[in-house]
Amino acid sequence: MTIAEVDRQIVEATQAGLPLTPAPYAEVAAKLGLKEAEVIDRMTALQARGVIRRIGVAPNHYALGLVANGMTVWDLEDGQARRLGAAVGALDFVSHCYLRPRVLPDWPYNLFAMVHGLDREEVEEKRGEIAKLLGSACRASDILYSTRILKKTGFRLAR
């Protein structure tokens, strides 16, 4: 782990969430025996370094009524995968979009795009839009609907 011990303590103290109280950083500081200003300075630096990607909410798509969640997967020609991946990622109904390695013969797909909708019909319609955008550069595709969240805790530092 390439972060300072104090930073690590801050990560551990906040990874389950920020206190929902008026001065959350002061509360974290008090727990760690630090000054509020030090926690604020260190978290600002961690965000600048990219260790903190963002501070905000993690929506639960199921609870929001978006019960149809499809992981669309595509086998794109390698030479076009980056350009087309960027185009798919820019679609406003795609929440996550990644290029990943194929694992042949079990897994021939290299582009993953998460699509959320109120029902599967809506997700299929969006899948069709992606297929149209990809055209003949796409050799095969599939969609994997999530049926249940088994665990969702985010990153945890283990001691």
Place this chain on the structure above:
Amino acid sequence: MKEPLHDLDDTDRRIINALQEGFPIAPRPYAAAAARLGLTEADLIARLTALRESGAITRFGPFFDAAAMGGAFCLCAMAVPPAEFEATAARVNARPEVAHNYARAHRLNMWFVLATETPAGIEAMACAIEAETGYPVLRLPKLEEFFIGFRVVA
């Protein structure tokens, strides 16, 4: 189809959309965020608390990049026989390195993300899960990420 757990009003939707990123790192951050939304500090805190309690949001706070701390993430997939699914899920979920885990309708029916403190930790954990469960673990690390964002449509 499952019923939504929580009926969101327009203010809840605005909060979820506005607070996906950019929450202030400052002494009274809720007051600052609330002002931008035209709410009071107390109202924003009460609504976030209610959203978390109802499960509409799973968490509010910082999201860390394991790679930037010298660690690593990896999406993994397993094909688990239905009769063994619950017991296998319990074994996989018991590992603190498993950040999240989804059941999906496919031959590969269990999809989880490993987050470890070192890149070598991914391989060690994938091997440990294979040894414990007896099922091969497909490793699908991200090569490139194109966009992360999501909007709740009003």
